[in-house]
Amino acid sequence: xxxxxxxxxxxxxxxxxxxxxxxxxxxxxxxxxxxxxxxxxxxxxxxxxxxxxxxxxxxxxxxxxxxxxxxxxxxxxxxxxxxxxxxxxxxxxxxxxxxxxxxxxxxxxxxxxxxxxxxxxxxxxxxxxxxxxxxxxxxxxxxxxxxxxxxxxxxxxxxxxxxxxxxxxxxxxxxxxxxxx
Amino acid sequence: xxxxxxxxxxxxxxxxxxxxxxxxxxxxxxxxxxxxxxxxxxxxxxxxxxxxxxxxxxxxxxxxxxxxxxxxxxxxxxxxxxxxxxxxxxxxxxxxxxxxxxxxxxxxxxxxxxxxxxxxxxxxxxxxxxxxxxxxxxxxxxxxxxxxxxxxxxxxxxxxxxxxxxxxxxxxxxxxxxxxxxxxxxxxxxxxxxxxxxxxxxxxxxxxxxxxxxxxxxxxxxxxxxxxx
Numbered sequence: 001x002x003x004x005x006x007x008x009x010x011x012x013x014x015x016x017x018x019x020x021x022x023x024x025x026x027x028x029x030x031x032x033x034x035x036x037x038x039x040x041x042x043x044x045x046x047x048x049x050x051x052x053x054x055x056x057x058x059x060x061x062x063x064x065x066x067x068x069x070x071x072x073x074x075x076x077x078x079x080x081x082x083x084x085x086x087x088x089x090x091x092x093x094x095x096x097x098x099x100x101x102x103x104x105x106x107x108x109x110x111x112x113x114x115x116x117x118x119x120x121x122x123x124x125x126x127x128x129x130x131x132x133x134x135x136x137x138x139x140x141x142x143x144x145x146x147x148x149x150x151x152x153x154x155x156x157x158x159x160x161x162x163x164x165x166x167x168x169x170x171x172x173x174x175x176x177x178x179x180x181x
Numbered sequence: 182x183x184x185x186x187x188x189x190x191x192x193x194x195x196x197x198x199x200x201x202x203x204x205x206x207x208x209x210x211x212x213x214x215x216x217x218x219x220x221x222x223x224x225x226x227x228x229x230x231x232x233x234x235x236x237x238x239x240x241x242x243x244x245x246x247x248x249x250x251x252x253x254x255x256x257x258x259x260x261x262x263x264x265x266x267x268x269x270x271x272x273x274x275x276x277x278x279x280x281x282x283x284x285x286x287x288x289x290x291x292x293x294x295x296x297x298x299x300x301x302x303x304x305x306x307x308x309x310x311x312x313x314x315x316x317x318x319x320x321x322x323x324x325x326x327x328x329x330x331x332x333x334x335x336x337x338x339x340x341x342x343x344x345x346x347x348x349x350x351x352x353x354x355x356x357x358x359x360x361x362x363x364x365x366x367x368x369x370x371x372x373x374x375x376x377x378x379x380x381x382x383x384x385x386x387x388x389x390x391x392x393x394x395x396x397x398x399x400x401x402x403x404x405x406x407x408x409x410x
Contacts, residue, residue: 018314038188042317050316067319131321135307135369137381140264142310142323 010026012140015171020071020127020148022177026058036118037078043069044122058070061173064127073125076158078118079181121157127177129168136170143170152178196197207400213342213350215393218251231372236391244279248295254375256305263310267404269303271376272335279401286403289395290344291352297336299358301375304329330365334358347349350393356384360373374387 022036035058040051042065050062052074065071128151131144140157151161162178215232224231234252241247250273258265299367307325314320340354360383371380380383 007387045317048316063316065317065319067321069319071317133310133312133325133368136261138265138372140259141260142307142312144312145307 012137013015014136015138016136016140016143018066018144018146018170019062019170019173020064020151020168020181021173021174022060022062022125022174024058024060024077024179024181026181027160035077036080040075041074043074044072059173060127060177062127064129066131066145066146069131070126070128073127075123075125075153077121077123079121079135079157081119119157123154123156123158125151126155127151148176153179157181189371198329206286206403208243210240210399210401210404211263211289211348211395211397213289213393213395215350215352215391217250217391219388219390220252221261229256231255231257232375232378234389236393237239238277246277246279246291246293246295248277248297249274249382250297250376254303254373256373258372261311264308265305265372266308267303267305267371267373269298269305269330269375271301271374272298273297273376275336277338277339288292290350291342292340293342294337294339297338297356298304299334299336301332301377302329303371303375305369307369311365325369327371328365330371330374330380332363332371332377332380333361334377335361347399348395350395351391352393353388353390356387356389358387358395360384 033154037050038051038054038057038060039061040060042063050061052062062071062073067085075103127145128149131146133142134145135141136143148163148166148168151163153161159180162180163173163176164178165176168176182353215236215238215327218228220233227362232252232254234250236248236250238246238248251271253270254267255269256265257266275295275297277291277293279291279293280291281290283290304327306327307323310323310325312321336356336358338354340352341351342352344350358377360377366380374380
C-alpha cells in the first residue's frame with residue numbers, strides 16, 4: 001500500500017531561549033579587557049548563576065523571562081584599574097594603603113598610578129520589553145517575539161546605556177544593548 | 182487529368198505494398214472517476230490526520246487528458262506544549278499526457294506524466310498552549326483563535342492506470358510539489374496543508390493509490406494507423 005504523506009522530523013531542532021545580548025564598552029571601544037571578571041544572575045534566582053566567573057570578555061547573553069514583561073539581573077563586574085583617586089583629606093605622604101590583593105602602595109600624591117588593582121562593582125540591570133506569541137515549530141511549540149522597550153541600571157561603574165537593536169532574535173548572538181563604562 | 186489519375190493509382194499501389202493502411206475506428210470517450218484508497222489507511226498511520234480525495238480525468242485529444250483532484254483534510258494534533266486543529270479543502274487541476282502508445286482504439290490504460298496547479302484553503306487554531314521558561318521557572322498559557330490560510334503550488338505528476346476489468350482501473354502516482362505563494366502563515370504556519378503536505382516546507386513529495394471507474398459517454402470516430410506484417 002502506497003500512502004500520500006510527508007515524513008516529519010519529530011524532534012525540536014530550534015532554540016527556544018530569548019537572550020538579550022549586551023556588549024560592554026570602555027573608552028568607546030569594545031575591549032575584552034574592559035571587564036576582568038563577570039558574574040550575573042536573575043534577581044530571585046540567586047542559586048542559578050547565569051555567568052559564574054568569566055574572564056576577559058565584554059559580550060554577554062542574559063535570558064529574558066518570557067512569561068513577564070520585565071527581567072531584573074544582578075551583575076558583578078570586576079575591572080582592572082590603574083588609577084585610584086583619593087580625597088584630599090586622605091592619607092599623608094608616605095602612607096601605605098593595603099589593596100584587595102596583597103600589593104601595598106606608597107602614596108606620593110592624592111592621585112597615583114597603581115598596577116593590577118581589581119575593583120569589584122555591583123550593578124542592577126532592569127530590562128523591559130513587549131511580547132507577541134508565535135509558533136516556533138510544531139515540534140518545538142510556542143514562544144514569544146520580544147522587542148525591548150527600555151534598559152536601565154544603577155550607575156556605580158556604568159556610565160550610559162544605548163539600545164542598539166530592540167528585536168531579540170532567538171538563537172542569534174547579535175548585539176541588542178551597548179553599556180558604556 | 183490523365184496524369185492526375187496516373188499519380189493517384191501509383192500512390193495507392195505504393196501504400197498497399199508497403200502494408201500501411203489508415204482505417205477509421207470508433208473510440209468511446211468517457212469520464213474516469215477515482216478514489217484515493219490510501220487515504221482510508223491514514224488514521225492508522227498518522228492518528229492525527231484524516232482526509233479523502235476523489236479524482237477525474239477526461240480525454241480531450243488522443244493521449245491528452247484534462248485531469249483534476251478534489252479533497253478534504255483535517256488534523257487534530259495533541260502535543261505536550263499545545264493542541265492543534267485544522268480543517269480544509271483543496272483542488273488540483275491540470276493535464277496528463279499518456280506515453281503508452283497503443284494501436285487499439287479501445288485501450289484506455291495509461292503510463293502518464295502531467296502538471297497540476299494546486300490550491301488549498303484551511304482554518305486552524307492552537308489551543309491549551311503552554312510556554313515554559315527553564316531559567317526563570319515560569320509558565321504561561323494561551324490560545325490562538327481560528328485563522329484562515331491559503332496556499333498555491335505547482336505539481337509534477339507521473340504514474341500508471343491499469344484496467345483490471347472492463348471500465349475498472351487501478352493505479353498509483355508520484356507527485357512533486359513546489360509552493361508558489363501562501364497567506365495567513367504569520368503567527369502560526371500550518372502543520373499540514375491539505376493536498377500539499379508539510380506546511381513548513383517549500384516543496385513536498387506525495388504518493389497516491391487509487392481505484393477508478395470509467396463512465397462511457399459517447400463514441401467518436403478516430404483515424405488509426407495500422408501496420409500489416
